[in-house]
Amino acid sequence: AQSVTQPDIHITVSEGASLELRCNYSYGATPYLFWYVQSPGQGLQLLLKYFSGDTLVQGIKGFEAEFKRSQSSFNLRKPSVHWSDAAEYFCAVGPREDMRFGAGTRLTVKP
Amino acid sequence: GAVVSQHPSWVICKSGTSVKIECRSLDFQATTMFWYRQFPKQSLMLMATSNEGSKATYEQGVEKDKFLINHASLTLSTLTVTSAHPEDSSFYICSATGTGMNTEAFFGQGTRLTVV
Numbered sequence: 599a600q601s602v603t604q605p606d607i608h609i610t611v612s613e614g615a616s617l618e619l620r621c622n623y624s625y626g627a628t629p630y631l632f633w634y635v636q637s638p639g640q641g642l643q644l645l646l647k648y649f650s651g652d653t654l655v656q657g658i659k660g661f662e663a664e665f666k667r668s669q670s671s672f673n674l675r676k677p678s679v680h681w682s683d684a685a686e687y688f689c690a691v692g693p694r695e696d697m698r699f700g701a702g703t704r705l706t707v708k709p
Numbered sequence: 710g711a712v713v714s715q716h717p718s719w720v721i722c723k724s725g726t727s728v729k730i731e732c733r734s735l736d737f738q739a740t741t742m743f744w745y746r747q748f749p750k751q752s753l754m755l756m757a758t759s760n761e762g763s764k765a766t767y768e769q770g771v772e773k774d775k776f777l778i779n780h781a782s783l784t785l786s787t788l789t790v791t792s793a794h795p796e797d798s799s800f801y802i803c804s805a806t807g808t809g810m811n812t813e814a815f816f817g818q819g820t821r822l823t824v825v
Binding site for chain 1: 715741743750751752753755758800802804806813814815816817818819821
């Protein structure tokens with residue numbers, strides 16, 4: 599069965615600094631991979647997704663993620679963090695019929 | 710993108726009563742809907758999958774008699790928490806997908822249930 603590990607429960611970065619959130623997955627075939635962001639009390643907003651093709655995926659809000667099959671990773675990056683990026687971030691592996699979520703990484707942004 | 714709407718956004722109910730949460734796909738036909746539960750500071754756990762016109766498939770450990778799911782139309786699924794107790798207090802999120810939507814599902818904004 600597929601699973602997702604987000605090793606970092608909480609990350610704090612300064613505004614303007616770069617960000618990388620880690621995600622490792624376990625999946626038997628070519629995975630469908632997603633990153634979602636959740637603000638407090640809100641649902642999930644899709645940042646980006648990977649199904650196939652170019653392993654560097656561009657998403658919304660300036661986020662990108664790179665699929666590395668050899669490392670079973672799908673890390674999320676942003677070159678310059680804004681205060682509004684403070685939220686909970688979830689990595690997920692599909693397919694949609696059996697989507698599994700990581701435990702989440704809470705991002706705090708220092709002024 | 711496709712829009713999924715949940716109602717209500719939050720609800721408080723008394724212990725022993727039942728509460729219904731609606732999940733609607735606003736601009737597409739949702740052949741499949743998913744219901745998740747999220748405890749504070751935790752991840753989403755899939756509760757059940759429902760296909761339009763069929764009985765829902767529940768994940769192991771989820772009480773089907775307590776969490777009644779109905780997916781009678783292509784735009785609406787409902788989750789009814791029956792005889793709610795304080796331990797049922799949680800954040801419930803639905804997602805929906807339809808034909809031709811590749812492998813992506815679209816999420817509602819969630820419903821905060823508090824049982825007092």
